[in-house]
Amino acid sequence: MSVTATTRLLSRARSLLPGRADYAQVGRTWRGDLLAGLTVGIVALPLALGFGVSSGLSAEAGLITAIVAGLVAAVFGGSHVQVSGPTGAMVVVLVPIVAAHGAGAVVTVTLMAGVIIVVAGALRIGRAVSFIPWPVIEGFTLGIAVIIFAQQIPALVSPHVAAASEHSSNAIVAAIQSFARLDAGYAFWALGAVAVVAASMLGAPLLHRAIPGSLVGIVVVTILGLVVGAPLARIGALPSTLPAPLLPDLDPALVGALVAPAATVAALAAIESLLSARVASTLADTGDVDPDRELVGQGLASIASSLFGGMPATGAIARTAVNVRSGGRSRLAAIVHAVVLLLVVLVIAAPIGQIPLAALSGVLMVTAVRMVHPGTVRAVMRSTRADALAFVVTAVVTVSFDLIVAVIIGVVLAGVVALRSMSRASTVRRDEILGTPQPGDERIAILRLGGPLFFAAADRVAAEIDGVRDVSVVILRMSRLELVDATGARALGDIVQTLERRGVTVLIKGVQPRHEGLFRTVGVLGSLRHHNHLFIDLPSAIAHARRHVRRESASA
Known part of the structure; x- marks a missing residue:
């Protein structure tokens, strides 16, 4: 290899790693970063717990992911304001993996997916997300929102949720099937908890934007549940420290069976993280986003998460938006967010174990509803027939089959339509x-x-x-x-x-x-x-x- 090529390779490698320039603005932004990090940490807590439970793992797994992956992605990622952790889209992918291979397989999938994402970043394919059309992104988002909402229903109709293998892998079908085990008394209490959480999340911003409605709702439901003795299933005991790092099971037979799921997880993590980083860059002047470095950072985050028993992480657009709008302008904010969650584990793990699962379901249901913006849906449907078709097909395939397949079909459909339009211009x-x-x-x-x-x-x-x-x-x-x-x-x-x-x-x-x-x-x-x-x-x-x-x- 020539000296010039070696120099170029080393320069490229350095561009994918942290440097002093990442914190050049901290001297003048640290106050806003600290406040934003505290705010995002409070907002992320119920989401981390909820996504951990909803994925078929545990609240502990979600919390570990938010802490470990959130810290690693903040340091190594390509965005100055991206906040990473467990997300609803990833939950949708993990549920069938848990059903097919068991909860233990998720840690191995997380490690494998992390390696794939790091390689993708090193190969400089981060800009590929720009080829995903807007209608496809919105259809993908709508489909995810529907799935997240439907996934909460089985846990609300009965305290004895059937094993995942007894339900369809499709969230809509599984939600319908769960009504065969309806416990009317339990459903009354569970829906009441959801109503309290939803009211808190919708009403808190009307009083003050800084009030974390989801956290308020969870606290209220938890206290009321303990006072009146509500028969609601709860999170259960949580460890008061992070577990020791441990290499996941790399049995060749298991690894071979998990190659396809790991590729799916990696593709989803890459797409969601790059989209989130791109959206974040439009919310405020927070510096350029390096998509290749973002992939490397997200891959390392998932690898680190797997070592502590966590789940795959991605950039989270909702938490990232809260970060920017709360004044976060540097990586310090996302680092503080991870530290806040770590302090939660170290100080108040026992009270968190008393949170009813129905309260977390309420948080996720409201989050799912908020993911869909009626104005955006109307704009897509009124744009062109081709874009409306791509939007609808992507949403339907996401709900009916698979997220990555939906994106591929949506991109192919949009590409075919674009080629047809271009050919007419000849x-x-x-x-x-x-x-x-x-x-x-x-x-x-x-x-x-x-x-x-x-x-x-x-x-x-x-x-x-x-x-x-x-x-x-x-x-x-x-x-x-x-x-x-x-x-x-x-x-x-x-x-x-x-x-x-x-x-x-x-x-x-x-x-x-x-x-x-x-x-x-x-x-x-x-x-x-x-x-x-x-x-x-x-x-x-x-x-x-x-x-x-x-x-x-x-x-x-």
Whole structure:
């Protein structure tokens, strides 16, 4: 490896690691960062507990993930304000993994996914998220919200929730199935707890924006439940310290079975984290986002989480938005958020164990509802038919089948529609010869090619050119061609050869410099009868065509 290549590689590696520049603004932003970190820590506590339980693991797993992964991602990630931890989207993916392989497999999946994400960042594919269209993102979000809401229903209808294997892996079907075990008395208490939490979350901001409604609701439900003796299932005992780090089970057979789930988790973590970081950068002037470093940071966060028995982590847009709006402007805020949650574990683990699970379900239900913005849904549905279709299909597939499959289908559908629209922009128009008409001009066809000439439009453009009959000379005007790919250039070369074999002389005018190399490589220019048949200006091409027609008429 050359010295230059080695230097470039080392420079690239350094750009993916923390540096002093990450904290250059802390001297003037630390007050706002501390307040924002405290606020986000309070907001994140019920979400971490709820997502841990809802995933089929435990509240402890969710809390560990928020602490460990939140700290590592804050230090190593590519965004200055991103807050990471367990999220609703990840819960949706983890539930079927727990059902199929058991809760213990999640730690192994987390480690494997973390490694995949780090490799993806090192390979510099972080900018790939920019290829996901907005309607697909919104459809994906709507589908996740529906699933999160539905996942809470079984725990509300009975204290004896059936094992995951007894229910469908589909959240909607499982919610319906759970009503077969309805315990009306328990459901009354559980729905009452949900109502109190929902009222707190909706009403607290009306009093003051800084009041953490979810935490208030949980405290109220917990105290009332203890006072009146409500028969509600509770979180249970939590450890008062973090567990010692331990390498997950790497049995070859288990690892082989978890490759596909790990790839799914990695894809989701990468997509959600990059989208969250991109949205955060639009909320305030918080500095640039390095998408590749963000992937490396999120991958390391999941690896660290797995060592402590946690679950996969991603950037969390709701907590990140709270961070920015609370004044967070540097990584210190997300670090403080993790420290706040750690203090919770060390100081008040016992009271947290008394929180009813129904209260956490209420937090997640309200969170799911808030994920869907009616104005955004209306805007997508009123935009174009293609975008509305991509939105609906992505949402339906997310709810019915799989999140990653939904994104892939949505992107493919949007891509097909975009290609169709681009192909329609490819035009072939016949121009008149300006100026004084001359004998034989009717034997000359001037065809202006416009728009993109690529694989989706190549055959149609070639067919339109081939459809020109009863002429001796065809002048192809190329100056308004935009995108040209190898397929389009090849089709153009083929049609030139076809016309020449038919006895029609082809002249080409106005090849742009950016297209000339491709035209020579693919053979478009080589298909011309003579190298003098390539022109810079139209008058010269017309004059040459007229001379050719005159010679042809004279020889006849």
